[in-house]
Amino acid sequence: MSAVVSPLAPKDYPQMREVAGVRLATAAAGIKYAGRTDVLLALLDEGSQIAGVFTKSKCASAPVDWCKQQLPHGKVQAVLVNSGNANAFTGKRGLEAVEQTAQIVSGAASIPLNEIYLASTGVIGEPLDANKYTGVIDGLVNAATPAPWRAAAEAIMTTDTYPKMRSVVVPFGGREVVLNGITKGAGMIAPDMATMLGFLFTDAPIAAPVLQQLLSETVGGSFNAITVDSDTSTSDTVLLAATGKAGGEWIVDANAPELAEFKHALAKMMQELAHLIVRDGEGATKFVEVRVEGAADDASAKKVALSIGNSPLVKTAVAGEDANWGRVVMAVGKAGEPADRDRIAIWFGDVRVAFEGERDPAYSEEAASAVMREDEILLRVDLGIGSGCASVWTCDLTKEYVAINGDYRS
Numbered sequence: 001m002s003a004v005v006s007p008l009a010p011k012d013y014p015q016m017r018e019v020a021g022v023r024l025a026t027a028a029a030g031i032k033y034a035g036r037t038d039v040l041l042a043l044l045d046e047g048s049q050i051a052g053v054f055t056k057s058k059c060a061s062a063p064v065d066w067c068k069q070q071l072p073h074g075k076v077q078a079v080l081v082n083s084g085n086a087n088a089f090t091g092k093r094g095l096e097a098v099e100q101t102a103q104i105v106s107g108a109a110s111i112p113l114n115e116i117y118l119a120s121t122g123v124i125g126e127p128l129d130a131n132k133y134t135g136v137i138d139g140l141v142n143a144a145t146p147a148p149w150r151a152a153a154e155a156i157m158t159t160d161t162y163p164k165m166r167s168v169v170v171p172f173g174g175r176e177v178v179l180n181g182i183t184k185g186a187g188m189i190a191p192d193m194a195t196m197l198g199f200l201f202t203d204a205p206i207a208a209p210v211l212q213q214l215l216s217e218t219v220g221g222s223f224n225a226i227t228v229d230s231d232t233s234t235s236d237t238v239l240l241a242a243t244g245k246a247g248g249e250w251i252v253d254a255n256a257p258e259l260a261e262f263k264h265a266l267a268k269m270m271q272e273l274a275h276l277i278v279r280d281g282e283g284a285t286k287f288v289e290v291r292v293e294g295a296a297d298d299a300s301a302k303k304v305a306l307s308i309g310n311s312p313l314v315k316t317a318v319a320g321e322d323a324n325w326g327r328v329v330m331a332v333g334k335a336g337e338p339a340d341r342d343r344i345a346i347w348f349g350d351v352r353v354a355f356e357g358e359r360d361p362a363y364s365e366e367a368a369s370a371v372m373r374e375d376e377i378l379l380r381v382d383l384g385i386g387s388g389c390a391s392v393w394t395c396d397l398t399k400e401y402v403a404i405n406g407d408y409r410s
Contacts (some may be wrong), residue, residue, distance in 0.1 A: 004163045008279035008287050008375060008395075016149035016167045017178045020203040021045035021243025023144035026155040029132045030121060032084025039133075040155040041140040043109060044078040048243045049250075050076035050117065051211035055218050055236035056192040062087045062094035063118040064237060066102070070114050074208030076241050077115040078105050079199060080137075081156050082289035083184070087120040087128040088234035099129035108137040119197050121184060121238045122158050123409055124258045131266045155181040155196055160186045164276040170204075170265045177204035177246040181269050183238075185277040189228035190310065193220050195244035198273060202394070204262060205244035206251045214266055215240045222270035225302070227288060227394045228281035229312040229401070240266075242297055283400030286318050288393065291380045295388030296338040302390035307335035308379060315397035318377065323368035325353040332381060343384030348372065 023043045031038045052062050052071050064373045080101065087094050092234070102116045120128065153163030165182045185196030215238065223238060245249060249257060279287050290309045295301035308314055308331040317324040325346050332339060342357035350373035371377060 001031070005215045006280045007115055007161045007285055009117050009278070014165060015148065016165055016180060017169065017182050018146040019178050019201045019243065020245035021109045021199045023050060024152045025140040025144040026148065026151045027136050028083070029136045031082050031128070031132060035155040037151070037155045038083045039136060040081040040139070040152050041126055041137065041144060042201070043144050044077050044154070044241055045243050045245060046077060048076050049074055049206065049208040049211055049242055049289035050239060050241045051208055051215045052237065052239045053194040055233060057232055057234045057236070059089055059233045059234050061120060062090060062098045062257070063120045064235060065095070066098045067117050067119070067167065067237060067239070070117060075115050077111040078109055078148065079117045079119070079239060079241070080105055081197065081199070083156050083158050084122040085120060085126055085128045086122045086124050086235045090125065090127050093127045097128045097130045101133055104130065104133050104137050108141045110215045110283040119235070121156065121197050121235050124234055138186045140213055140405060149180060149182065151279055153184070156182070156184040157213050158166055158184065158186070159282055159408070160184050162280060164273055164280070166269045166272055168269060171201045171261050172204055173248060175246060175248065177202055178264070179204070179263070179265055181273050184278060186280045187228060188231045188233045188280040189223050189226060189277060189281065190230045191230050191236050192232045193228065194223040194236050196233050196236060196277070199222060200238070201268070202242050203244070204242050205246065205248050206259070208244040210251055210254045211240050211242055213390040214263060214394060218267045218270050222267065222274045225390070226274045226278050227306060227309045227391050227392065228278060228284070229397070231253050232285065232388045268397070278395050282404045283398040284395035285375070285398060286396040288318055288395060289378050289391055290394060291378060291391045292390070293380070293383040293389045294384045294386060295390070296386045297388040298390055299388070300337045301336050301388040302392065303331055304335045304339070304381065304383070305390050305392040307331045308381070309394035311391045312397055315394065318372065319396035319398045321369065321372040323348055323353065323365060323372050325368070328379060328381065330355065332383070338385060339383050340385055343383045345384065347378070349374070349378055372401055373376070
């Protein structure tokens, strides 16, 4: 957690509502740093349902493997998260650590092992000492209450400069349900399913298979449409849990009319949480939307958008407030997707800078540079060959990013 808050941080934080059937507690276990809160325990009432999406990294962490193993059971009573150590690339010791950790949680809270989910974030390659949880978990179980959502969001931070959280009340079949979400992430952000760590909780009665469908459908336009540095984490995990404590029959049909407004609220919250990650990108000073239109199809548009959003040359130009649209041309060309050079148009904000394969006849360096001085920038590209479109959100690449990651393990 940085002492200097990102200039793109929100000006205020939402009032987090209680989610019936969810209790939270945090503690300092000394996972990496002494005297810093680094463990979160969420306890859920028996019968709660869960869904998850995880990194596609071939070097996935031991906690990711553990969660994927438990997910078919579809039930959850505990989620334990630590920051400071990713427990990734730790071999047999990593597996032993998650098993020991789960055993400690099971014993302290009387919960079956297959209803316990674990997530870790931090340094890769360092063994996690599960003995540090001895006694800590007992204290967390006894201290858990429905209210401390901000403390929960802070406990899972690593290089984040501010907690990321959202809360909303959603109409649901003639009554109301609560949906809360917290997430963390600032670097190693180029998700290939979800994002670093994200946890969403609701008291709606939604069965695990339906939760899974909702989550899988909404990651594409949210957590899977952001990039800070093009690097996919070993630990990416997003969990969506439902306690059913709002009452009513459990929803087992993903097309049930009661879900309409909940689907919309979930998609909106996930996108907002994803944007908060980009706004906290390590060293970031600019929030950038890359919007690609006129592509062969939506998938192609997204690949082109990611090519632009991941380009170090584009991102450093944004950092320097340089209206270098030639770098956008480069990124479009290298994407390997269908494109016609002489049909491409590019806008910085509302300023068209390139048109039909060359600089716009009315190009104004002054107007384009003024756009680049803004904190929030839209880079829009029309490929002119189809109806495919997609948006990706990214940030600039500054000297501070190098400084943060050059000192990460110290």
